[in-house]
Amino acid sequence: MPSSGAFFASSWSGGKDGCFARWVSSQSGAKPACLLTMLKEGEQRTSAHGLHQDVLQAQADCLGTPIIFGSAGFGGYEQGLKKALATAIDEYSVSHLAFGDIDLDAHKDWYDRILEETAIQTCYPLWHYDRKQLLKDMFSAGQETMIVSVKNESLDQSFLGQILTPSLADEIEAKGICPTGEEGDFHSLVINGPDFKQPLSVKKADIWQDDWGHSVLELSPA
Incomplete structure (x- = not known):
């Protein structure tokens, strides 16, 4: 710290x-x-x-x-x-x-x-933070996160653009995937939180494939 x-x-x-x-x-x-x-x-x-x-x-x-x-x-x-x-x-x-x-x-x-x-x-302020507790603390702090990339072998494209909530985290965990995404099964974009002056607005476009087996949601500032 x-x-x-x-x-x-x-x-x-x-x-x-x-x-x-x-x-x-x-x-x-x-x-x-x-x-x-x-x-x-x-x-x-x-x-x-x-x-x-x-x-x-x-x-x-x-x-x-x-x-x-x-x-x-x-x-x-x-x-x-x-x-x-x-x-x-x-x-x-x-x-x-x-x-x-x-x-x-x-x-x-x-x-x-x-x-x-x-x-x-x-x-490393989060080092050895319990993964499930970390998600709970993020939610409690008011951090709002959008899923913007998924590993194709782990999650389907329907998760792209969704806001990570406790219920969505449970759904991801039910698939045998760590709901924090620490294993690289998905990546995120924070659009609001306790230290934001204003929420981030984005426009969603097409989904494209990167070189490492991920589906990526194309975004631009709104």
Whole structure:
């Protein structure tokens, strides 16, 4: 957890875990300075969620927080991330980068190694948070989340565009899928929450297929 008064950036995909980690950190007294999103090189989309840069910019505007967009191609992620982090330090005096990871050790170890070579410390406000309790706390805090991508072998396209509610989480769990999506079975976009200045409005368009077996709902700012 960032220390009270520290300026922190949030590792940002637009999804529920990173957004809630930002909220939890700010509740401890740390100061959210900016969001940091890595895009695919030559494109204006995130890799995992397939979200367009315009949607993430609109989301950042709803939060009243600046967003830094880095980019990286195959094999160049570390260099691209470090460049974006240098911007966060120079422009926003950031000392920590907050992640929404819960219990994936390999992911945590990888980022810890990368950031050891920078002036920024990693922090994981949701680390070892009970998954079911995490969802309950998100709902209680008023975080509103839309499902925007599903793994085809796990969930069908009918889940795309739905708001994650307790009843929908139960439906997902009944299919043998973790309702938090921590195994990558679905990805999300937060459209409202306790730290939003106003809700994010989006327009839904076509569904397309990414290169990793996911159906992705095309969105744009409304």
